[in-house]
Amino acid sequence: MSLNTAHANGGVLIHAGESILLFAENVEIDFHGKDEATFKGRKKGKLYLTTHRMIFNNKHMNDTLASFSFPFVTLSQVELEQPVFGANYIKGKVRAQPNGNWVGEAKFELHFNKGGAIEFGQAMLRTAQMASSNNTGPDQPPAYAPPPSAYYQAPPPAYAPAPNGYYGWAPPFAAFPNQPPANTVYMTDMPPPYPGINGYAAGYSGYAQPSAPAVPTQQPAPSKEQEAAQSAYYDPSRPNCAYVPPPAYYEPPPSYQDHNGKKND
Numbered sequence: 001m002s003l004n005t006a007h008a009n010g011g012v013l014i015h016a017g018e019s020i021l022l023f024a025e026n027v028e029i030d031f032h033g034k035d036e037a038t039f040k041g042r043k044k045g046k047l048y049l050t051t052h053r054m055i056f057n058n059k060h061m062n063d064t065l066a067s068f069s070f071p072f073v074t075l076s077q078v079e080l081e082q083p084v085f086g087a088n089y090i091k092g093k094v095r096a097q098p099n100g101n102w103v104g105e106a107k108f109e110l111h112f113n114k115g116g117a118i119e120f121g122q123a124m125l126r127t128a129q130m131a132s133s134n135n136t137g138p139d140q141p142p143a144y145a146p147p148p149s150a151y152y153q154a155p156p157p158a159y160a161p162a163p164n165g166y167y168g169w170a171p172p173f174a175a176f177p178n179q180p181p182a183n184t185v186y187m188t189d190m191p192p193p194y195p196g197i198n199g200y201a202a203g204y205s206g207y208a209q210p211s212a213p214a215v216p217t218q219q220p221a222p223s224k225e226q227e228a229a230q231s232a233y234y235d236p237s238r239p240n241c242a243y244v245p246p247p248a249y250y251e252p253p254p255s256y257q258d259h260n261g262k263k264n265d
Contacts, residue, residue, distance in 0.1 A: 001074045002100030002144040003038070006055045007067035008151060011184030012048055014055070014159060015192040021161045021171040022049040022123060023180050026113040029056055029068070034106045038064040047110065048180070049124055049171070051161075052131065052196035070094055071194045072128040073135060073142070080121040088117040090124070098143035119175040126169060127197060134195035147188035154187035166197050 006013050014020070027047040031039040045059040054070040078092035090110040096102050112120065156179070161171060191200070 001071065001094045001102075002069045002097050003102045004066050004068075005101065005144060005146075006069040007057050007061065008186040009184075010061060011186055012046075012055055012057055012067075012180065013151060013186045013188065014048075014050060014154075015052070016187060016189050017191045018053075018159065018187075018196065019051045019161050020048055020159050020180060020185070021051060021127065022120060022173075022176045023047075023178055024112060024114075024116060024120060024176055025178070027056070028111045028113065030109045030111075032107040032109075034102075034104070036102070038102070039106060046180075047120070049120065049127065050196070051127065051198065052192045052194060054124060069100075071097070071192075072131045072196075073194045075128060078121070078125060078128070080118055080125075082118070087111065087115075090117055090121040100144040116175045119172040123171050127171075130166065130169075130197045131195050134197075134199040142193040145190075145193065147190040149189050151186045151188045153183060154185050156182050156185075158187060159185055 012020075024047045026044070028042050028044045029047075030042050043056070043058050043060075043063065043065060046057045048055040048057070053072055056068040056070070058066050074095045074097065076093045076095070078090065080088065081091055082088050089112070091108065093105055093107050095105045110117070110120075165171075
């Protein structure tokens with residue numbers, strides 16, 4: 001798991017080849033077992049279930065915990081709680097990724113103010129099970145590594161889930177019919193360094209090795225041909241057409257140190 005590596009421009013930052021399966025708003029998260037101020041207090045925001053992980057984005061981006069990435073390979077002891085008194089919730093334990101801006105492990109609880117904890121939790125467990133069956137790496141989570149290039153606003157088809165589901169299973173879209181606003185999803189050209197529902201994404205070259213922590217850096221603007229190749233997509237229902245939106249590149253998300261510096265000013 002990594003801290004403050006999955007947000008950009010008030011939206012979510014995902015990998016190339018990663019799809020968003022479910023999107024939930026008004027979700028609250030609590031952490032236990034960590035003394036750092038970053039993990040103190042209940043956080044409220046948005047929760048994404050992707051083909052490779054869960055991502056929590058804080059509603060308050062000036063918080064020292066702006067985003068939290070939960071790769072399935074870092075999760076354990078995940079349970080769906082249905083108390084006699086009180087709302088259902090998800091709980092579990094997560095391990096830190098090397099270079100992920102925190103160390104150790106923490107317990108967490110996810111509360112859904114609009115309901116849907118059981119449906120989301122069951123979908124997450126099913127997705128994690130399929131992803132874990134594709135894991136050919138070591139038991140330890142891979143080190144976090146920043147994307148080698150800039151990120152861009154992704155068109156919805158680039159991260160939409162498979163319309164026919166996965167191996168006979170489909171996410172519970174009826175419980176979570178909403179999708180993230182189209183202008184709030186950003187993507188890098190870097191594939192996830194851990195497996196997803198369909199295994200490792202194209203372009204994956206092995207687990208990243210620990211090195212000095214870093215964050216994505218802004219790169220020079222690509223050529224017109226490169227821009228078109230990065231952002232174009234094909235609609236099979238219109239074989240004679242291709243959509244090539246004008247790409248827009250942005251500043252990288254703030255480093256953990258910069259984020260804390262602004263908070264303390």
